[in-house]
Amino acid sequence: MNLHISASPHLRDNLSVPKIMYSVILSLVPAGAWSVYIFGLKALWIILIAVLSAMATEWICQTIMKRPVTLFDGSAILTGLLLAYNLPAGVPLWIPLVGAFVSIFIGKQIFGGLGFNPMNPALIGRAFLMASWPVHMTVFQTFPRGMQSLSGIDSMTGATPLAVFKQMREILIHRSEFLPEQVTQATESLYQLNRAYWQLLFGNIGGCIGEVSALLILIGACFLLYRRIIGWKIPLSYIGTVAILTTIFGGVDGLLTGNGLFHILSGGLFLGAFYMATDMVTSPVTFAGRLWFGIGCGVLTVIIRLWGGYPEGVSYSILLMNLVTPLLDRITRPKVFGG
Amino acid sequence: MRLKTFSGGIHPSEFKHLTEHKIIEKAPIPEQAIVPLQQHIGAPTECIVEKGDHVKTGQPLSKATKFVSVPVHAPITGLVKSIEILPHPLGIKSLSVLIEHDGSEDQSFSNHNSNLNINDLDKDTILDRIRNAGMAGMGGASFPTHVKLSPPSDKKIDMLLINGVECEPFLTADHRLMLEKTEEIVKGIHIIMRLLHVKRVIIGIEKNKPDAIQLMQKRTKRYKKISVLSLPVKYPQGGEKQLIYAALRRCVPSGGLPMDVGCIVQNVGTAFAIYEAVYFDKPLIERVVTVTGPGIAQPKNVLARIGTPFKNLIEFCGGYIPSASKVLNGGPMMGIAQVTDEVPVVKGTSGILVLDQSYAKIPDEQTCISCARCVDICPMKLMPNRMTSYIEHDQIEDAVKYGLLNCIECGSCAYICPAKRHLLHYIKLGKMRYNEIRALS
Numbered sequence: 001m002n003l004h005i006s007a008s009p010h011l012r013d014n015l016s017v018p019k020i021m022y023s024v025i026l027s028l029v030p031a032g033a034w035s036v037y038i039f040g041l042k043a044l045w046i047i048l049i050a051v052l053s054a055m056a057t058e059w060i061c062q063t064i065m066k067r068p069v070t071l072f073d074g075s076a077i078l079t080g081l082l083l084a085y086n087l088p089a090g091v092p093l094w095i096p097l098v099g100a101f102v103s104i105f106i107g108k109q110i111f112g113g114l115g116f117n118p119m120n121p122a123l124i125g126r127a128f129l130m131a132s133w134p135v136h137m138t139v140f141q142t143f144p145r146g147m148q149s150l151s152g153i154d155s156m157t158g159a160t161p162l163a164v165f166k167q168m169r170e171i172l173i174h175r176s177e178f179l180p181e182q183v184t185q186a187t188e189s190l191y192q193l194n195r196a197y198w199q200l201l202f203g204n205i206g207g208c209i210g211e212v213s214a215l216l217i218l219i220g221a222c223f224l225l226y227r228r229i230i231g232w233k234i235p236l237s238y239i240g241t242v243a244i245l246t247t248i249f250g251g252v253d254g255l256l257t258g259n260g261l262f263h264i265l266s267g268g269l270f271l272g273a274f275y276m277a278t279d280m281v282t283s284p285v286t287f288a289g290r291l292w293f294g295i296g297c298g299v300l301t302v303i304i305r306l307w308g309g310y311p312e313g314v315s316y317s318i319l320l321m322n323l324v325t326p327l328l329d330r331i332t333r334p335k336v337f338g339g
Numbered sequence: 340m341r342l343k344t345f346s347g348g349i350h351p352s353e354f355k356h357l358t359e360h361k362i363i364e365k366a367p368i369p370e371q372a373i374v375p376l377q378q379h380i381g382a383p384t385e386c387i388v389e390k391g392d393h394v395k396t397g398q399p400l401s402k403a404t405k406f407v408s409v410p411v412h413a414p415i416t417g418l419v420k421s422i423e424i425l426p427h428p429l430g431i432k433s434l435s436v437l438i439e440h441d442g443s444e445d446q447s448f449s450n451h452n453s454n455l456n457i458n459d460l461d462k463d464t465i466l467d468r469i470r471n472a473g474m475a476g477m478g479g480a481s482f483p484t485h486v487k488l489s490p491p492s493d494k495k496i497d498m499l500l501i502n503g504v505e506c507e508p509f510l511t512a513d514h515r516l517m518l519e520k521t522e523e524i525v526k527g528i529h530i531i532m533r534l535l536h537v538k539r540v541i542i543g544i545e546k547n548k549p550d551a552i553q554l555m556q557k558r559t560k561r562y563k564k565i566s567v568l569s570l571p572v573k574y575p576q577g578g579e580k581q582l583i584y585a586a587l588r589r590c591v592p593s594g595g596l597p598m599d600v601g602c603i604v605q606n607v608g609t610a611f612a613i614y615e616a617v618y619f620d621k622p623l624i625e626r627v628v629t630v631t632g633p634g635i636a637q638p639k640n641v642l643a644r645i646g647t648p649f650k651n652l653i654e655f656c657g658g659y660i661p662s663a664s665k666v667l668n669g670g671p672m673m674g675i676a677q678v679t680d681e682v683p684v685v686k687g688t689s690g691i692l693v694l695d696q697s698y699a700k701i702p703d704e705q706t707c708i709s710c711a712r713c714v715d716i717c718p719m720k721l722m723p724n725r726m727t728s729y730i731e732h733d734q735i736e737d738a739v740k741y742g743l744l745n746c747i748e749c750g751s752c753a754y755i756c757p758a759k760r761h762l763l764h765y766i767k768l769g770k771m772r773y774n775e776i777r778a779l780s
């Protein structure tokens with residue numbers, strides 16, 4: 001009889017990398033399906049092109065670099081999917097194609113493939129597209145089904161709630177520089193926005209494909225938390241930090257007049273906090289490191305949203321914190337049991 | 340109330356149903372016994388028999404040369420056929436005495452001293468009996484028992500922990516022993532109490548053995564000092580440091596011993612063997628072994644002589660099934676894979692596990708995705724991901740800085756790893772490299 005030998009342990013858990021990837025993909029399906037419903041088939045095409053382009057890039061890179069082809073471990077599919085979820089539904093179809101190529105090639109494969117990328121590949125792709133074609137990336141030309149006119153967000157402008165919020169907040173903070181009618185209108189707009197929770201939860205507002213329904217993202221995230229695919233530390237510290245800081249600083253009438261709930265429900269915060277910041281490869285591994293990572297993402301997001309040049313700051317803050325991850329891991333090394 | 344456990348740990352499938360209700364059966368005396376001269380951690384022993392000698396069951400084959408050393412005894416009566424270097428179940432080769440059974444009746448150790456009152460014996464006599472019986476910890480590490488039981492005078496010991504946790508999947512030897520030899524174990528505990536004057540004794544048992552918990556509680560109710568602690572089912576709850584922390588919230592310092600925090604930990608199997616050694620002067624020549632696994636036709640708990648080849652016990656349990664392809668000394672988490680089934684049962688063999696092809700297959704490694712599961716579950720709070728990547732690049736010093744030498748080799752990290760990285764393999768390699776480097780400098 002031939003006996004196998006190997007080092008212990010001789011039992012292994014059932015969870016594998018592909019299982020993790022496909023669980024995340026599965027949990028993203030409801031939000032995607034909803035987005036196809038409200039934006040129409042265009043959203044579906046964008047998702048398909050991004051996923052296929054990511055897979056094709058993965059295959060080409062791995063073949064040229066003579067690495068084992070790992071097309072079906074799910075990681076390229078997930079990167080493509082997340083990139084698509086970060087695009088407005090109105091972009092031309094070559095945008096997801098180029099974005100997915102950049103994500104996989106520059107974001108991941110040139111560093112050595114899965115596990116070696118310093119930053120989230122999907123966000124690298126998005127950042128590249130934002131820098132190269134800002135008009136395509138910020139104009140939301142495709143209008144959601146059942147969209148109600150809200151605070152001037154209507155089929156004419158197609159802006160996102162956060163963009164309107166930023167504009168109106170600027171007016172109210174510098175109210176002396178504006179006409180009284182403008183100030184009144186801005187006050188009215190902000191008042192409406194601050195009560196638009198229902199629209200934010202269900203997504204009949206402008207926004208990227210994946211971020212329109214906070215509710216469905218939350219349901220998918222609960223599935224992942226329940227299955228322990230992702231942990232609670234990064235999302236909780238991230239969203240908590242944003243809620244606290246925007247409540248304190250987000251208002252126009254001084255400290256503690258902001259609306260934290262509006263901020264955590266709008267834009268890509270849920271998508272970012274549950275799906276991008278928790279990307280295992282690019283986030284810290286220690287308990288304290290993950291808490292600080294989430295807090296850092298939250299602080300940067302709020303700085304960008306309230307005082308920065310963009311209405312939305314989730315993707316840049318995660319990318320910046322990705323770069324701090326090795327440092328966080330180093331300084332938050334756990335104390336050895338008994339040490 | 341806070342759960343009594345340690346931080347980290349994993350929940351592998353238990354597989355204990357295969358043998359947990361099976362009464363301990365006496366295995367047949369082997370035709371040939373292989374007795375390695377080193378079956379404990381510590382100084383080697385010196386062989387005192389020669390080829391051609393006739394030895395009787397229980398007769399010492401070697402003598403201890405130093406304090407941290409215990410002799411081995413002839414497990415069967417017969418002729419010393421040879422003294423040669425043979426495979427040892429710890430995955431090494433060691434000098435062993437090969438004894439051929441001559442078919443004669445066995446000397447009986449039972450009942451000639453059963454109404455002994457241990458308070459009549461002085462401590463040195465008890466310790467001598469334990470030492471001369473060749474007693475070494477039966478939980479797996481095989482540290483000489485008399486050394487543990489004679490702590491230096493500057494260490495104040497106030498707690499005795501009896502380890503009946505048995506957290507390794509598949510193994511049920513301690514569980515069965517607690518059910519079938521309850522009274523004897525309690526007597527063994529009293530012998531240790533006589534030696535150590537502890538304030539309290541805690542018998543730690545995992546919740547998946549409710550019958551053993553109940554029985555132990557019933558039998559120890561009249562002793563004020565002894566209590567039974569039921570622990571959550573989590574691997575490695577039976578690790579010495581983890582058990583001490585769970586029971587007492589005391590933290591054994593890095594590089595230290597349980598006695599540094601006033602504790603002595605003994606396995607239930609050792610408590611039973613101490614009872615036999617002190618009451619009957621019976622050397623450690625047999626032990627309970629769980630022979631189990633998907634590759635075994637009829638899994639059983641057996642009482643086997645030390646030196647019995649694995650092969651004999653596997654045959655006694657109905658033999659291999661056709662797809663059997665891995666034989667382990669011990670459980671699936673820490674057990675050592677054997678190159679041959681002709682290795683003998685030694686003092687630390689708590690189980691023989693035979694895995695079939697589906698379990699024996701070594702998974703392909705992928706790159707680490709930094710999922711942090713190994714960091715989350717490490718019961719020693721180490722960073723296996725970081726240590727192993729240092730070891731892979733032969734940066735042993737960096738791995739040591741990250742706590743390499745604190746690793747208890749429980750295997751939880753490699754179990755949980757979704758990328759199927761052979762983390763413990765690298766850690767063991769790193770420790771070997773560290774010893775090599777230290778030996779050179």
